[in-house]
Amino acid sequence: NAGVTQTPKFRILKIGQSMTLQCTQDMNHNYMYWYRQDPGMGLKLIYYSVGAGITDKGEVPNGYNVSRSTTEDFPLRLELAAPSQTSVYFCASSYQDRSNEKLFFGSGTQLSVL
Amino acid sequence: LAKTTQPISMDSYEGQEVNITCSHNNIATNDYITWYQQFPSQGPRFIIQGYKTKVTNEVASLFIPADRKSSTLSLPRVSLSDTAVYYCLVGESNYQLIWGAGTKLIIKP
Numbered sequence: 074n075a076g077v078t079q080t081p082k083f084r085i086l087k088i089g090q091s092m093t094l095q096c097t098q099d100m101n102h103n104y105m106y107w108y109r110q111d112p113g114m115g116l117k118l119i120y121y122s123v124g125a126g127i128t129d130k131g132e133v134p135n136g137y138n139v140s141r142s143t144t145e146d147f148p149l150r151l152e153l154a155a156p157s158q159t160s161v162y163f164c165a166s167s168y169q170d171r172s173n174e175k176l177f178f179g180s181g182t183q184l185s186v187l
Numbered sequence: 188l189a190k191t192t193q194p195i196s197m198d199s200y201e202g203q204e205v206n207i208t209c210s211h212n213n214i215a216t217n218d219y220i221t222w223y224q225q226f227p228s229q230g231p232r233f234i235i236q237g238y239k240t241k242v243t244n245e246v247a248s249l250f251i252p253a254d255r256k257s258s259t260l261s262l263p264r265v266s267l268s269d270t271a272v273y274y275c276l277v278g279e280s281n282y283q284l285i286w287g288a289g290t291k292l293i294i295k296p
Binding site for chain 1: 218219221223228229230231232233236238274276278279280281282283284285286287288289
């Protein structure tokens with residue numbers, strides 16, 4: 074059981090480039106989330122999804138886009154990379170959104186924009 | 188949305204019991220209290236969760252007083268591998284959770 078898998082683990086982008094961070098889960102969870110974590114800080118929610126075809130903005134959605142075409146996959150797209158998007162990105166999933174349902178996290182993608 | 192306050196850092200020694208207290212004065216009726224652990228270069232991992240009184244699992248205990256305005260995570264007989272950041276979270280829905288900087292726990296030999 075792989076849980077939540079994120080790729081790539083590391084990436085360096087030039088300003089203005091685009092990329093997609095991949096996230097897939099094999100637990101048949103309905104809810105999936107994208108967070109970013111800056112050094113020494115807590116996680117900030119970028120986008121979340123309540124199921125295939127349904128997404129919504131979190132606290133810091135600007136500069137990002139998401140899609141959810143299947144239950145398993147929830148990719149995060151950066152269209153025009155900026156230095157402010159240098160961060161560690163975590164994908165998570167849960168069966169339901171109620172906070173008594175555990176969040177399962179991937180191992181993260183460390184992104185540098187130079 | 189309930190915010191939490193917890194110490195920025197704590198030190199302890201192997202074999203000791205460690206208690207990390209979290210304050211959440213404006214907790215709402217439907218909010219749960221959840222603690223996550225994060226090691227460097229890894230995603231957070233669920234430790235324990237509760238609504239009231241005491242909860243115990245194989246790795247920790249969670250003490251919640253009757254007014255629910257605070258909670259204490261207790262780690263029995265810590266080891267070097269318990270060095271990590273611990274987050275206290277309060278909320279009804281996962282998407283509403285506010286992640287602070289957590290408590291950086293350092294265990295010394």
